[in-house]
Every structure is written in C-alpha cells, then in structure tokens.
Amino acid sequence: xxxxxxxxxxxGAGGSDRPALTVKLxxxxxxxxxxxxxxxxIVDSLRLGARWASDGPxxxxxxxxxxxxxxxxxxxxxxxxxRDPFIRTFLTAEQGKQVLLILIxxxxxxxxxxxxxxxxxxxxxxxxxxxxxxxxxxxxxLLVSVGVSLAFFLMFEVxxxxxxxxxxxxxxxxYG
Numbered sequence: 001x002x003x004x005x006x007x008x009x010x011x012g013a014g015g016s017d018r019p020a021l022t023v024k025l026x027x028x029x030x031x032x033x034x035x036x037x038x039x040x041x042i043v044d045s046l047r048l049g050a051r052w053a054s055d056g057p058x059x060x061x062x063x064x065x066x067x068x069x070x071x072x073x074x075x076x077x078x079x080x081x082x083r084d085p086f087i088r089t090f091l092t093a094e095q096g097k098q099v100l101l102i103l104i105x106x107x108x109x110x111x112x113x114x115x116x117x118x119x120x121x122x123x124x125x126x127x128x129x130x131x132x133x134x135x136x137x138x139x140x141x142l143l144v145s146v147g148v149s150l151a152f153f154l155m156f157e158v159x160x161x162x163x164x165x166x167x168x169x170x171x172x173x174x175y176g
Contacts, residue, residue, distance in 0.1 A: 017092035026090045027081035031074045038070030105129065117167025123149040 045060030045067055052061065091099070105128060112121040127145035130136040136144075156162045157175055166176050 017089075017094050019089040019091070020093045020096040021089075021091040023086075023088040023090045024081055024084055027084075028078060031078035031081055034074035034077065035071055038067045038072075038074055041067030041070060101133065113165055115167060117170050118165045119149045119153050120167050120169055122152070 041063055045064035048060035048063075049058030050060040050064035051058055105125065109121055109125040112124065116124070123145045126148055127141050130141040130144060131138070153170075156164055157170075170176055
C-alpha cells in the first residue's frame with residue numbers, strides 16, 4: 001500500500017479532503033514539546049541542586065531524573081515519528097475549520113473572563129454558541145445562558161462561598 005492510498009483510507013473521503021496536518025508532523029511536534037519540557041526540568045533541577053547531599057537528596061534530585069526520563073521518552077517518540085514511512089492524515093482542512101469554530105470563541109471567552117468576570121463571560125459564551133452553532137431562538141438562548149450562569153453564581157458565590165473572578169456587574173451588585 002503506498003502512502004497516498006493509506007492517506008485516502010485514513011481520511012475516508014477518497015482524498016477529497018486535503019490534509020491540513022499529518023500524523024508525522026503532530027508526533028514530531030509533540031515529541032519536541034516533551035523533550036523541551038524535560039530539558040526545562042533538568043535545567044531547573046540543576047539550579048536547585050540535583051545531587052545527593054550529606055543530609056539526603058537535594059531539592060532537584062528526583063525532578064532531575066524525571067526530566068531525564070522525559071527527554072529519553074521524547075527522543076524515542078521523535079525517532080519513531082521520523083522513521084514512520086506512512087503519511088497519514090491527522091486533520092483535514094474541513095476538520096480544522098470545525099476545530100477553529102470552537103477554539104476561537106473559546107480563546108475570546110477566556111480573554112473576556114478577566115474584564116467581564118466569569119459569569120457574564122459564560123453567559124455570552126453559551127449564548128453565542130446557542131445562537132450561532134445551535135441556531136436556537138433568542139428567547140431560549142437568553143433563558144438558558146442567563147439561567148446557567150445564575151445557577152453557577154448562586155452555587156459558587158452564595159452557597160459554597162467560593163469566590164470566582166468577578167466583573168463590573170457583580171461588583172455593582174456588592175459581590176466584588
């Protein structure tokens with residue numbers, strides 16, 4: 001089986017969806033991230049002290065060896081990914097668009113939490129998804145998005161007394 005046939009079988013569309021990411025690329029990037037994380041752990045462990053002292057292990061002793069294991073595991077995965085002869089589709093362009101439909105609003109939601117507070121940002125996030133992707137009517141959207149956020153507000157702020165990030169509306173209501 002050649003690489004194009006394997007790719008067509010993997011995508012299930014006979015090659016009509018063009019690949020945006022291949023499995024090999026994703027595995028190489030993941031291995032590089034694991035290696036980088038392991039190196040970071042090793043360097044910081046050496047900064048803390050990674051030897052066995054007279055009174056026992058220094059603060060970085062065990063993390064140092066965890067970092068070494070991470071680097072070894074990352075290198076094994078990197079070699080395996082590079083040597084893999086098959087080119088398989090990890091994500092098609094169409095699938096990538098679907099991921100971005102969720103990812104971009106999620107990034108906006110996380111950014112808005114700081115300025116609007118978690119409850120107002122959550123109300124907007126739920127509302128946008130219900131209107132945009134769910135195609136729900138405005139009345140149902142308002143009831144659900146406000147209702148869910150209000151329920152969480154009561155649960156966390158009133159009943160459990162767990163303060164979450166609040167914005168200007170909660171501050172005006174005396175919960176800031």
